[in-house]
Amino acid sequence: MADANPAFTPVNLLTGSLGSGKTTLLRRLLADPALSGTAVLINEFGEVGLDHHLIERIDETVVLLRSGCLCCTIRGELALAIRDLHSRRERGKLPGFGRLVVESTGLADPFPILSTLKADPVLRHHFRAGAVVTTVDAVNGLSQIKVHTESLRQVAAADRLVLTKTDLTDEITIARLLDHVRQINPDAPIIRAGDPVLDAVALLDHGEAAPGSHALPMHHRTCDAVYWSDHGERIRSFVLTVEEPIDWTAFGVWLTMLINRHGDKVLRVKGILNLAGEAAPVAIHGVRYLVHNPVHMTAWPDEDRRSRIVFIVDGIDPDLVRRSLTAFNGLGVQSAERV
Amino acid sequence: MCSLCGVLGGNEHWAEAVARPGVYTRNVDVIERRRERRNRMRIANAILAQFGMALSDWQGSSFLLSTRTGKTEIIADLGHLWPAAERLSGRICDPLALPVIERLERRNG
16 A cells, blocks of 8 residues: 555546546456555546446545546646645545546546646645556547547557457457557557456556656667558657767757647657766656656666657657757757867 | 745756756755756757847846847746747747757757
8 A cells, every 4th residue: 555645646547538448447446455545536527427436435535526528628626626635635534545546538638637737836746647547448449549539649648558348359459459559659568457467556656656667668669650540640659769878958958848849749758868977867758748757767777778768749750859859969068068 | 935035946847857866856966056057058048049039047046038139037947948938039949940950950060
């Protein structure tokens, strides 16, 4: 069980298309004793909320937000609901909770929900974004990704992908779906919901809690893929490999400038950096306009000492990103001293 | 908070962190943080000059962003820099724009 009152409570977003098995997964996760200190916030679009009944745990740490979608119409309510949970926890009116899981509607764009945590003046000091878990329906997932922009963005924003309903379809369909999913999000670990053993903590823990876990996503290092959705988005994932050490300050100037101008198109950026003058790597992680605090890793995950950054972008030319970063990195201290 | 001017201490923008473990709090390693601020201004100015703007230090806690015509804005961190730069200059500050990249490439030799 996690610390019941951590300095920064991780907030996990559980997202995925309508009917893709979010609530079933949540119910299973909450049954795990390791997640006993977890508060839950469920958002349903319909007038009558049902999902909170389905998770079979009704207490004061389960909050239902209905009649609207978190990412737009009731976004303010999300901040208020989390503030209320925090306030009641601080006053001892609630059992302590070391984690909050937000189950969004299938219609929600993940980014506005994540940015609420950073933007709200109270929440930013007490909560932090945890891993984004996206459920993908093995039966209908492909058509949902092709047709619904939100589904595409949910997959792109995921830190973990959970493949559901694999028992209702065949391996060929699953392989086809995974091929598409990997083009959109090459680095998020994919877990099958049907697996008898589901490590709930590993699924929800984020890099900030466990720095070593940033080594996880880099196993698809060489993938460069382009994905055209049916609604005209050109989702592209690529890995930027930088041979020279990166100047952290120059990188900060570059990335802040990039996401200010193109944040809506940088669906995800994640990587490990070999910083000039530092022995251990630093992990970075961002979703659109939101960049998490960098994490100092204790050691390199393998022998490769190059910086590797995975980008998932919508309509941005990888070569321009590569050239731009190289040019900005040339402004770094080592380069300045050389001149 | 600075008792002289009432300015709050550093902020928590991700780019403010010095690239070393343990230097996320604002009250340690003051010299290193000042050096880092100077370096940040130097690098930002190399880019801002392309748009006719300059960044200078303000009280060691914020920055002053100015245009050549004297329009000035206080900004807290890099997260605020680029929206302010676009607003003040009326231009799009795009790191992927070829003229921006090519000028930097020429500068870097």
